[in-house]
Amino acid sequence: MAATPATPTPANRPTIVVVGHGMVAQRFLEALAEGGTTARARIVVFGEEPRPAYDRVRLTSYFSGSTPEDLSMVGDGFLERHGIELRLGTPVASIDTAARTVAAEDGQVLAYDTLVLATGSYPFVPPVPGSTTRGCFVYRTIEDLLAIEEYAKGARVGAVVGGGLLGLEAAGALKGLGLETHIVEFAPRLMPVQVDEGGGAALLRTVEGMGLKVHTGVGTQEITAGDAGTVEAMLLSDGSALATDLVVFSAGVRPRDQLARDAGLAVGERGGIVVDEQCRTSDPDVFAIGECALAADGRVYGLVAPGYEMAETAAAALAGEAASFTGADLSTKLKLLGVDVASFGDAHGTTGGCLDVVYSDSRSGLYKKLVVGADGTLLGGILVGDAEQYGTLRAFTGSTPPVSAEQLVLPAGAGAPAALGPAALPDEAVVCSCHNVTKGAVRGAVAEHGCTSVPEVKKCTRAGTGCGSCVKVLGQLVNAELEASGVEIDTGLCGCFGQTRQELYEIVRALRLTSYRRLLDGYGRESARGGNGCEVCKPAVGSIIASLAPTIGASGYVLEGEQAALQDTNDHFLANLQRNGSYSVVPRIPGGEITPEKLIVIGEVAREFGLYTKITGGQRIDLFGARVDQLPQIWGRLVDAGFESGHAYGKALRTVKSCVGETWCRYGVQDSVRMAIDLELRYRGLRSPHKLKSAVSGCQRECAEAQSKDFGVIATAKGWNLYVGGNGGATPRHADLLAQDLGDEELVRLIDRFLMFYIRTADRLERTSAWLERIEGGLDHVRDVVVRDSLGICAELESLMADHVAGYRDEWAETLDDPERLMRFVSFVNAPGVPDPTVRFVPERDQVKPDLPLLTIRPLDDALEGTAQR
Amino acid sequence: MTLAPDKPLAPADAELQLRLDGAWLALCPLARLTPGRGVAALLPGGRQAALFLDRDGVPYAIDNRDPFTGARVLSRGLVGTAEGRPFVASPLLKQRFDLATGHCLDEDGVAVRAYEVRLHRG
Ligand code: SRM
Ligand SMILES: Cc1cc2nc3c(=O)[nH]c(=O)nc-3n(C[C@H](O)[C@H](O)[C@H](O)COP(=O)(O)OP(=O)(O)OC[C@H]3O[C@@H](n4cnc5c(N)ncnc54)[C@H](O)[C@@H]3O)c2cc1C
Ligand code: SF4
Ligand code: FES
Numbered sequence: 001m002a003a004t005p006a007t008p009t010p011a012n013r014p015t016i017v018v019v020g021h022g023m024v025a026q027r028f029l030e031a032l033a034e035g036g037t038t039a040r041a042r043i044v045v046f047g048e049e050p051r052p053a054y055d056r057v058r059l060t061s062y063f064s065g066s067t068p069e070d071l072s073m074v075g076d077g078f079l080e081r082h083g084i085e086l087r088l089g090t091p092v093a094s095i096d097t098a099a100r101t102v103a104a105e106d107g108q109v110l111a112y113d114t115l116v117l118a119t120g121s122y123p124f125v126p127p128v129p130g131s132t133t134r135g136c137f138v139y140r141t142i143e144d145l146l147a148i149e150e151y152a153k154g155a156r157v158g159a160v161v162g163g164g165l166l167g168l169e170a171a172g173a174l175k176g177l178g179l180e181t182h183i184v185e186f187a188p189r190l191m192p193v194q195v196d197e198g199g200g201a202a203l204l205r206t207v208e209g210m211g212l213k214v215h216t217g218v219g220t221q222e223i224t225a226g227d228a229g230t231v232e233a234m235l236l237s238d239g240s241a242l243a244t245d246l247v248v249f250s251a252g253v254r255p256r257d258q259l260a261r262d263a264g265l266a267v268g269e270r271g272g273i274v275v276d277e278q279c280r281t282s283d284p285d286v287f288a289i290g291e292c293a294l295a296a297d298g299r300v301y302g303l304v305a306p307g308y309e310m311a312e313t314a315a316a317a318l319a320g321e322a323a324s325f326t327g328a329d330l331s332t333k334l335k336l337l338g339v340d341v342a343s344f345g346d347a348h349g350t351t352g353g354c355l356d357v358v359y360s361d362s363r364s365g366l367y368k369k370l371v372v373g374a375d376g377t378l379l380g381g382i383l384v385g386d387a388e389q390y391g392t393l394r395a396f397t398g399s400t401p402p403v404s405a406e407q408l409v410l411p412a413g414a415g416a417p418a419a420l421g422p423a424a425l426p427d428e429a430v431v432c433s434c435h436n437v438t439k440g441a442v443r444g445a446v447a448e449h450g451c452t453s454v455p456e457v458k459k460c461t462r463a464g465t466g467c468g469s470c471v472k473v474l475g476q477l478v479n480a481e482l483e484a485s486g487v488e489i490d491t492g493l494c495g496c497f498g499q500t501r502q503e504l505y506e507i508v509r510a511l512r513l514t515s516y517r518r519l520l521d522g523y524g525r526e527s528a529r530g531g532n533g534c535e536v537c538k539p540a541v542g543s544i545i546a547s548l549a550p551t552i553g554a555s556g557y558v559l560e561g562e563q564a565a566l567q568d569t570n571d572h573f574l575a576n577l578q579r580n581g582s583y584s585v586v587p588r589i590p591g592g593e594i595t596p597e598k599l600i601v602i603g604e605v606a607r608e609f610g611l612y613t614k615i616t617g618g619q620r621i622d623l624f625g626a627r628v629d630q631l632p633q634i635w636g637r638l639v640d641a642g643f644e645s646g647h648a649y650g651k652a653l654r655t656v657k658s659c660v661g662e663t664w665c666r667y668g669v670q671d672s673v674r675m676a677i678d679l680e681l682r683y684r685g686l687r688s689p690h691k692l693k694s695a696v697s698g699c700q701r702e703c704a705e706a707q708s709k710d711f712g713v714i715a716t717a718k719g720w721n722l723y724v725g726g727n728g729g730a731t732p733r734h735a736d737l738l739a740q741d742l743g744d745e746e747l748v749r750l751i752d753r754f755l756m757f758y759i760r761t762a763d764r765l766e767r768t769s770a771w772l773e774r775i776e777g778g779l780d781h782v783r784d785v786v787v788r789d790s791l792g793i794c795a796e797l798e799s800l801m802a803d804h805v806a807g808y809r810d811e812w813a814e815t816l817d818d819p820e821r822l823m824r825f826v827s828f829v830n831a832p833g834v835p836d837p838t839v840r841f842v843p844e845r846d847q848v849k850p851d852l853p854l855l856t857i858r859p860l861d862d863a864l865e866g867t868a869q870r
Numbered sequence: 871m872t873l874a875p876d877k878p879l880a881p882a883d884a885e886l887q888l889r890l891d892g893a894w895l896a897l898c899p900l901a902r903l904t905p906g907r908g909v910a911a912l913l914p915g916g917r918q919a920a921l922f923l924d925r926d927g928v929p930y931a932i933d934n935r936d937p938f939t940g941a942r943v944l945s946r947g948l949v950g951t952a953e954g955r956p957f958v959a960s961p962l963l964k965q966r967f968d969l970a971t972g973h974c975l976d977e978d979g980v981a982v983r984a985y986e987v988r989l990h991r992g
Contacts, residue, residue: 823902
């Protein structure tokens with residue numbers, strides 16, 4: 001068989017060597033694969049770090065629960081599929097451009113045809129005496145974070161040198177680790193590169209308001225060590241000393257150009273490997289991309305988006321296509337700290353003849369500035385305190401917005417016009433600057449590639465998969481495009497109702513409707529009015545009426561009148577149905593704390609009724625195998641002993657798990673058991689769109705697994721951190737940090753609001769995790785609503801919860817008190833004393849299990865089945 | 871679909887009867903049933919029937935055995951309307967059964983026995 005020239009043999013395949021496996025290198029590899037170069041060349045990557053490329057931009061999210069694996073940027077099987085050889089933990093020590101070889105530190109030498117340098121930057125550590133003392137760190141790699149986390153366990157105070165973007169991020173992280181945190185910034189304001197004086201003042205107020213201590217206009221002169229040889233204090237240029245246990249340097253980064261320098265490649269005066277518009281260095285066989293490169297416009301870019309553009313440019317050059325990188329935008333938006341800060345375009349107004357439009361309200365920490373050209377084009381801007389418009393404004397940069405700049409800076413409610421939506425953007429506007437995706441491309445993804453949701457569009461265009469700051473605008477665009485293309489998505493709850501659960505909630509609340517029938521006959525789909533409803537909407541409406549009961553004047557008792565007909569069988573019998581028709585019994589054990597006396601009662605009841613007993617995953621005890629007619633007797637005993645319903649059957653609060661906490665545990669910093677009990681008693685019986693779970697841990701070690709809960713609480717030295725949207729189950733999700741260092745009252749207030757906002761806006765059977773992912777604006781929006789009260793509804797949410805708490809009654813105690821209700825708990829309506837003969841048990845491991853074979857026996861005259869007609 | 875009154879047509883002391891082997895068998899007073907829900911009844915020979923009232927107070931009866939699991943639980947399902955006909959959804963795996971014919975709406979060829987019922991004024 002003749003050799004096909006299209007498939008190069010190993011001998012004639014060129015070798016491309018990449019130095020560094022960071023974000024930009026990975027993007028370069030992806031671009032090579034997309035362009036088919038991986039099939040034609042051998043590709044070898046040397047990485048200094050012990051792990052493949054990860055998302056450095058989201059580095060800090062490690063502290064809010066992302067694992068190093070979550071942060072990985074290398075798709076499963078990507079390297080194998082494209083035959084890319086990755087040598088981790090293998091730094092390159094030198095390059096010989098004449099011999100065209102690289103030598104690694106471990107001695108291996110490899111010949112290249114093309115060399116690509118993607119070595120990134122290193123954090124700059126100012127040359128102050130003592131800067132290498134134990135306790136000094138930088139903030140760049142996962143390894144740095146692991147080291148800081150470990151060291152912080154034995155520390156109380158931390159100081160960050162540098163009040164720029166990264167410094168604030170690092171400070172937020174230290175604070176999250178429970179340290180008293182200081183920021184030392186040489187410039188007269190925070191984030192001097194991004195914001196001007198006015199913006200700095202607003203930012204300072206907010207940052208200080210969060211409990212961080214800021215020292216501006218002072219330099220660090222020396223780090224002093226204590227007797228143990230570890231950091232003890234920082235001496236500042238104003239003569240003062242700042243006692244601290246830990247120092248993080250975040251005073252800027254410098255390009256890693258030493259390899260290139262040693263190899264004789266041209267480097268800039270202030271660092272950076274000189275490259276042309278195709279990202280070629282002074283040696284045409286060597287490219288440099290990302291933060292290590294000094295681009296053709298004379299700048300070194302410290303952001304990921306320009307690095308990605310360079311990666312694609314170099315990959316195109318290698319594939320023989322035309323592309324060039326001539327410069328990029330420096331827009332940034334601060335994540336994490338909970339302060340909205342954004343700057344984009346020509347934020348400082350350096351363009352000749354430009355004008356500023358400023359709105360400033362230091363009372364509420366708000367500062368907005370837009371820089372406008374003489375002809376009215378938007379050139380750039382700074383937003384502090386409210387960066388809601390960032391995505392849209394950034395996309396408008398370079399064009400004339402349809403609304404005047406004066407109107408754009410006014411806050412909502414102060415005479416601002418209807419918000420400037422992304423609908424007004426031109427198709428060329430770049431919506432996602434991380435991946436350079438235009439509005440036109442997003443519309444195309446919907447119109448031509450059939451995407452019908454944000455996740456699909458993300459996959460198709462990569463928009464929104466970088467820093468995430470454009471996701472909000474993305475959502476608005478996708479919806480607008482879907483609507484425009486006439487896709488009519490029936491968002492109705494079921495065949496009976498055209499409304500969503502949220503809309504039904506609002507109808508029930510506003511009209512104080514306490515009857516399902518009135519809701520169905522008045523607001524159901526035409527075809528469903530007057531009917532019996534269905535198994536989807538009945539429990540959903542039952543839950544809405546139950547969670548609003550005290551407020552709309554319905555009975556809080558779920559088996560009252562018509563409500564009884566709406567409940568799923570579990571709610572109807574206040575127990576969980578098992579496979580053979582028996583039920584399980586789960587008494588509430590708040591926080592998992594139980595007295596020996598109560599344990600004995602449970603044991604006695606189980607023994608007497610022959611129930612299978614098991615400790616659940618929710619820190620309580622489940623008794624299985626009760627016949628429906630035994631439930632009242634069993635519960636009679638339990639209620640007498642002081643137990644209540646555990647609502648294991650309801651879409652309601654399940655458990656608030658706890659760890660033993662500071663009372664006993666040597667690490668505990670708060671009484672987690674008390675808090676868990678308080679929370680469980682407060683929210684017990686609360687009906688919601690899906691079940692609700694919670695946990696409270698006594699310290700960062702997190703023995704109660706609070707970050708896997710709908711709302712989780714972790715103790716800090718100063719109070720409590722509140723996490724929301726966690727989930728175990730089928731699609732596990734780590735919870736997001738909503739607020740930090742809360743006092744008891746503040747914690748409860750935020751949870752009240754969070755839960756009521758969720759109950760109000762979630763879909764049926766939508767856990768908080770899915771809701772948080774779906775709801776427009778995501779976590780930021782929820783934080784705005786429940787922490788900052790941006791919708792002005794917090795007072796109402798709190799009062800709804802207060803109504804719930806005041807109106808709570810134990811369902812089992814109420815049921816036992818009412819002979820009429822008890823009549824329901826019989827196996828047969830015409831033979832009340834007779835137990836169901838098909839509910840039987842057989843022994844297993846000293847207890848019982850359902851006799852399932854018994855159920856396969858069909859009644860004798862069952863031959864009639866299937867032919868029955870009336 | 872007619873908009874029938876929500877009040878049951880029969881007085882509360884009317885008796886629910888089921889036709890078995892050509893004879894009417896008395897089961898319970900109407901008051902023991904809640905519109906939209908069911909109860910189970912034990913029949914001679916050990917069979918079980920699931921009795922229901924729809925929202926208009928019209929009674930139905932089908933066999934109580936869920937053919938998908940074997941458990942006698944259909945009486946504990948939720949009542950609904952699909953295409954104008956009343957059904958019950960099994961509380962275990964949620965398959966729906968037509969209350970008038972016993973036919974499963976979610977899987978062809980599966981059915982449970984349906985019984986004739988009436989309300990008898992004593
Ligand atoms: C009894 C228990 C298992 C055990 O033996 O430990 C259990 C048993 C059931 N779980 Fe669970 N889950 C139990 C802890 C958990 C946990 C662990 C936890 O809570 O810490 C989880 C993962 C955490 C979470 O929910 O995020 C869990 C995730 C699920 C899920 C998946 C939820 C999800 O969002 O993906 C379901 C299905 C559902 O709710 O739709 C489920 C559903 C069920 C149901 C109700 C299934 C059903 O409809 O019949 C089981 C019936 C129990 C019964 O008949 O009494 N169970 N279940 C645990 C009861 C805890 C308690 O005291 O209330
Ligand atoms: C905490 C933090 C937050 C950030 N937030 C943002 C943000 O919000 N927006 C934004 O745009 N940017 C942000 N950045 C900057 C962004 O991470 C960088 O711009 C981006 O990582 C640059 O990619 P790179 O591939 O050029 O460099 P890097 O990701 O640093 O990768 C370079 C890799 O090369 C390796 N290497 C170096 N020398 C050698 C050698 N001789 N041999 C082998 N390997 C070597 C290094 O170990 C490193 O793994 C942030 C950075 C940090 C640290
Ligand atoms: S979370 Fe902390 S306080 Fe609680 S048991 Fe674990 S180590 Fe102790
Ligand atoms: S702008 Fe960063 S992900 Fe789109």
